[in-house]
Amino acid sequence: DFTYLCSSENTVDIKRSMQIRKATGNIDKVIELYNELLQCKFLEKRNQIEQELISEASKIPNRSHPSLRALKDVPKIVKSVSSSREWPFKPLTFEVLVKKLNLLKNEYLTNLTGPRSYFLTDGLSALEEALIQYTLKNLLERKYRLVSVPDLLPRTTIESCGMETRGERTQVYQLDRLYGSDTCLSGTAEMGIAHYLQGKTFSKSVLPLKLAAVSRCFRAETSKISVEKGLYRVHQFTKVEMFGVTTSNESDRMLNEFLQIEETLFSDLGLQLRVLDMPECELGAQAYRKFDIECYMPGKEHWGEISSTSNCTDYQSRRLSIKCDDGNFVHTVNGTACAVPRLLIAILETYQNKDGTINIPKVLIPYMGYEILRKSRLPKLISYKIK
Numbered sequence: 001d002f003t004y005l006c007s008s009e010n011t012v013d014i015k016r017s018m019q020i021r022k023a024t025g026n027i028d029k030v031i032e033l034y035n036e037l038l039q040c041k042f043l044e045k046r047n048q049i050e051q052e053l054i055s056e057a058s059k060i061p062n063r064s065h066p067s068l069r070a071l072k073d074v075p076k077i078v079k080s081v082s083s084s085r086e087w088p089f090k091p092l093t094f095e096v097l098v099k100k101l102n103l104l105k106n107e108y109l110t111n112l113t114g115p116r117s118y119f120l121t122d123g124l125s126a127l128e129e130a131l132i133q134y135t136l137k138n139l140l141e142r143k144y145r146l147v148s149v150p151d152l153l154p155r156t157t158i159e160s161c162g163m164e165t166r167g168e169r170t171q172v173y174q175l176d177r178l179y180g181s182d183t184c185l186s187g188t189a190e191m192g193i194a195h196y197l198q199g200k201t202f203s204k205s206v207l208p209l210k211l212a213a214v215s216r217c218f219r220a221e222t223s224k225i226s227v228e229k230g231l232y233r234v235h236q237f238t239k240v241e242m243f244g245v246t247t248s249n250e251s252d253r254m255l256n257e258f259l260q261i262e263e264t265l266f267s268d269l270g271l272q273l274r275v276l277d278m279p280e281c282e283l284g285a286q287a288y289r290k291f292d293i294e295c296y297m298p299g300k301e302h303w304g305e306i307s308s309t310s311n312c313t314d315y316q317s318r319r320l321s322i323k324c325d326d327g328n329f330v331h332t333v334n335g336t337a338c339a340v341p342r343l344l345i346a347i348l349e350t351y352q353n354k355d356g357t358i359n360i361p362k363v364l365i366p367y368m369g370y371e372i373l374r375k376s377r378l379p380k381l382i383s384y385k386i387k
Contacts, residue, residue, distance in 0.1 A: 001318070005057060006034045017061055020073075020280045024164070025059030058159070062315040064280050065289040075276040075292065081263065083272035083296070089354045093299035094345040095230045098124065100356045102376040106230060116234045120344075122376035123368075127347070127360075128238065128340050130367035132214055135240045135338040138265060144212040144242065149192025151216055155182040157195040160319035162286025162312070163187060171219045189213035189241035190334040198320040202245065202330060208254055209245040212337065214238065231341040232304065238340045242309075244333040247324055251311050251331035252289075258309040258335035259291050265337060266306065269361045271346050272296040274303065288313040295342075299349040306342045309335030348373075 004010055005027065014027045033053040040046045098104035103124035106117065120128055136146070155165045158172055165172045165184055173185040186192055193211055202209065218236050242261070244254040259275070266273055278290045287310040294303040314329040316322070322330050351359040358373035365371055 001314075002034055002053075002057065004063075005060060006031050014060065017064060017280060021061045021283060021285060022281075023059065023061045023285060025061070026056065027060060030056045030060065058319055061285040062162075062283070062288050062313060064283065065311075067277075068280050068283075068289070071277065071279040073279050073281045075278050075282070077274050078277050078291075079263070079273075079275040081267045081271075081273040083270055083350065085270060085272075085350050087298060087352075091298040091349060091352060092356070094297070094348050097299070097348050097352055097356060097358070101358075101374065103373075104231070117236075118231060118234060123358075123373040124344065126368055127344060127364070127373065130360075130364045131338050131340055131343055132238065132240060133367045134364055135265060136212070136214070138261070139212045139240070139242065139337060142210070142261070144210045147189075147193055147196065147211050147213045147243075149186070149189045149196065149213050149215050151186050151192075151218070152183055153186050153191055153195055155184055157198070157320070158184050158187070158191055161191045161194050161316055162284050163191075171221055173218050173220055185218035186215065187219050188217050188239065188334075189215040190243055193241070193243040194316055194320055194322075194332065197245065197322050199322070201323045201325055203325045204247060207245060207247055207324070207330070208250055211243045211245075212240060213243070214240050231345055234341055239336060240338040242335040242337050245322070246331045246333065248314065248328055248331055251313060251333055254331075254333040255289065255291075255309060255311040255335075258333060259293075262293055262307045262309060262335060262337065266293060266295065266343075268363050269343075269347065271306075271350055278308075283310075286310070286312045286315045288315070295346040295350075297346055297349045299352070304342060304345070306339060306346060307336040309333070 011027060018025060018027065030053065033049055033056060037046060037049045037053055040049055103121055105119040105121065158165050163172055164170050165174065172187060175183045192215065193213060216236055217239050220235060221233050242258055244258065246254050263275065272295060274294050276292045276294060278292055283290050290308055290310040292305050293307040295306045297304050310333065312332045312334065314331055316332045317329040324330050347361060348358050351361060353359065360368050360371050360373060
């Protein structure tokens with residue numbers, strides 16, 4: 001939106017937002033190129049300036065919801081959901097529980113599959129599938145349409161969704177040049193769905209469009225925080241993602257719908273929750289507003305993020321040319337319906353018994369076929385060091 005970006009009335013606010021979000025763009029350069037384009041009379045030169053202008057403008061982050069100014073850099077708790085679970089004993093951490101039950105292998109794997117890799121076995125693997133099926137059933141009942149997305153995507157799509165693919169701090173995995181230097185592993189199904197919708201024009205009569213996808217997510221994340229060890233922050237995991245396409249005046253309503261679905265899914269699992277309205281510094285480049293949901297993990301005595309939902313307004317649609325038939329860009333909304341690893345941690349720590357077994361949440365029993373998670377019968381994997 002060059003009218004907004006290049007208005008002198010907005011420059012100070014844009015610079016402030018870029019500083020808070022740690023954006024890499026240069027709004028002064030955008031304004032300079034825009035004015036140069038207006039004055040240029042030569043077609044070939046105009047095309048060159050226009051391409052450079054679009055490239056520079058794409059680095060400018062989205063606007064922010066006006067209410068976020070008051071938050072500064074501190075999230076606001078907007079809702080809390082209690083749990084009926086009590087522990088008349090000191091709860092164990094997820095890492096201790098899965099070791100006692102022989103349900104997870106994530107040690108001594110570096111030489112085989114790299115750091116932060118893992119194998120889920122027996123009941124933990126079944127619990128993963130149960131969570132996915134439980135989530136999909138709920139979304140299908142709400143008339144969400146399923147999409148199967150690729151794991152490999154063009155660099156341009158990932159950048160259009162708001163993630164940096166270059167630099168030392170990027171979380172995006174890239175394929176070796178032998179396979180194409182502009183091909184990356186997807187960090188979330190949101191990117192694959194956005195890629196599928198690229199260049200499309202929708203009639204207002206079919207909006208809002210509500211989609212969902214199950215995919216593997218790949219992220220080159222690192223953390224030295226003790227509570228984020230193990231399965232909490234890994235390089236690949238399974239996730240169920242919601243994705244919405246709306247007209248420009250319906251995206252806030254879609255954001256609230258996604259948030260309500262997430263709250264229902266997790267509260268029905270019997271988890272202790274709190275909903276956070278996130279400040280500008282946590283929005284990334286693409287989000288206009290974002291809510292996180294955290295779950296209390298009693299073994300860790302820690303609140304951990306298990307989900308988020310974001311209104312990206314027209315940030316992604318402008319970069320991917322997704323429009324409404326009235327000529328306006330649509331708005332896109334995304335939300336995490338089920339991020340498997342962190343839900344596994346939350347469920348095992350919440351539903352543990354004194355003897356180390358795990359009660360299955362009632363809503364998952366139909367998918368599991370049993371009520372208690374016990375020690376795996378698989379032979380314990382033993383790692384040998386070669387001298």
